[in-house]
Amino acid sequence: MFDILLTHPDFLLINKHPNVSVHKDDGDTMLLQEVAKQSGDAQLYLVHRLDKMTSGILLLARNAKAASELSKGFAERQVEKFYLALGSKKPKKKQGLISGDMERSRRASWKLLTSQTNPAVTQFFSLAAEPGERLFLCKPYTGKTHQIRVALKSVGSGIVGDPIYNAGNQADRGYLHAFALRFSYAGETYQWVCDPRHQPALGEKWNSDIVSQGIESWLEPWSLSWPSVKK
Numbered sequence: 001m002f003d004i005l006l007t008h009p010d011f012l013l014i015n016k017h018p019n020v021s022v023h024k025d026d027g028d029t030m031l032l033q034e035v036a037k038q039s040g041d042a043q044l045y046l047v048h049r050l051d052k053m054t055s056g057i058l059l060l061a062r063n064a065k066a067a068s069e070l071s072k073g074f075a076e077r078q079v080e081k082f083y084l085a086l087g088s089k090k091p092k093k094k095q096g097l098i099s100g101d102m103e104r105s106r107r108a109s110w111k112l113l114t115s116q117t118n119p120a121v122t123q124f125f126s127l128a129a130e131p132g133e134r135l136f137l138c139k140p141y142t143g144k145t146h147q148i149r150v151a152l153k154s155v156g157s158g159i160v161g162d163p164i165y166n167a168g169n170q171a172d173r174g175y176l177h178a179f180a181l182r183f184s185y186a187g188e189t190y191q192w193v194c195d196p197r198h199q200p201a202l203g204e205k206w207n208s209d210i211v212s213q214g215i216e217s218w219l220e221p222w223s224l225s226w227p228s229v230k231k
Contacts, residue, residue, distance in 0.1 A: 001034060002058075006192060010066035010185070011047075011059060012039055015194050017201045018055040018173040022046065035060060048074050048143065053162065055202050056083070056178025057194045066185075073183055077141060080182040082221040083148055084196065086175035086205055087126070087134040087157030088166055095125045097229070098151040102144050109164050110146050112154040120144040122151040123226055127214040130205070133160060135214040137179070137221060141229050148176060160205065173203045180221045193219055 001020050006013040014035055016022070022031055032044045044060045045067035061067035073079050098112070099119045105111040112120070121141040129135040134157055138148050146165075152158060153165045161171030182191040196202040197212055205211060218224070 002031065004035070004038065005057070005194060006190075007039065008062075008190075010063060011061050011070060012041075012044070013181070013192055014058050014060060015199075015202075016050055016055055016058045016178075018203065019052060021052045022049050022058070032060065047071050048079075050178055051146065051149070051176070053174035054083075054176045054178060055173075055196065057181045057192060058178065059181065059183075070183070070185060073185070074143065078184065080180075080222055081140055081143075081178065082180040082218075083136075083138045083140070084175075084177045084179045084206075084215065084218075085136040085138060085148060085152060086129060086160040086211070087136055087152050088160050088169050089132065089134070089157045091126060091134055091136075091152070091155040091157040093155060096123070097227075098122045098124065098154060100154075102147070102150060107164075110144075110150050112150050120147045120151065121229060122148060123229065124151070125218075125224070126157075127217070129211050129214070130208055133205075135211050137218050137224075139221070139226060171203075171205065175203060175205060177202065177206075179218075182222050191222060193221075195219070 003015040036044050047059045047070045099121045101113040101115045102110045123139045125137045127135045149165045158166030161174040177196045180193045196206040
């Protein structure tokens, strides 16, 4: 269900496994309660969210004061987030910026619009993967629901195994992973990478030679030459 990556007096970093809900729904076990049992905390606080399909780094606060401080960092877009994804087709462009307002579409899905009133903003790089697939490194500047899933679909490369935005594409999971996080807290900078390779719970496709080579080249994602984005 999860692995604890880092224990700090005020927060935890965990690796959430795919298909684990952050909230209690569909009779799922409450993730925070399970982590608290292992960490010995009476209560943990959710600072940000990951979709049920998405694996990877989740930051949990261990007290209300830390929760407020860390949540403020996310709200003010001071936290750098990086995601890995496998897309199911060659994208319309290999790297760049995807920006647009999002609105609800059919059932549980969202769609990207061309308007820019309150846009979801995502930068990405991509590299070759297995035939018919593409490896993406995405840096979202906003935190909208399903943002990366919708962004990659909009460039013609819906995520492998995504049941909503790439229905009918079969895989052992939906291949979106919260890969790295960099943030400041109490005057210190923290950065962490959660490499999905050689972790059976996180899916087999990360381990193919070509995908593994791509991930290897991105192990310090904050050091890459990301163009600046107007905030």
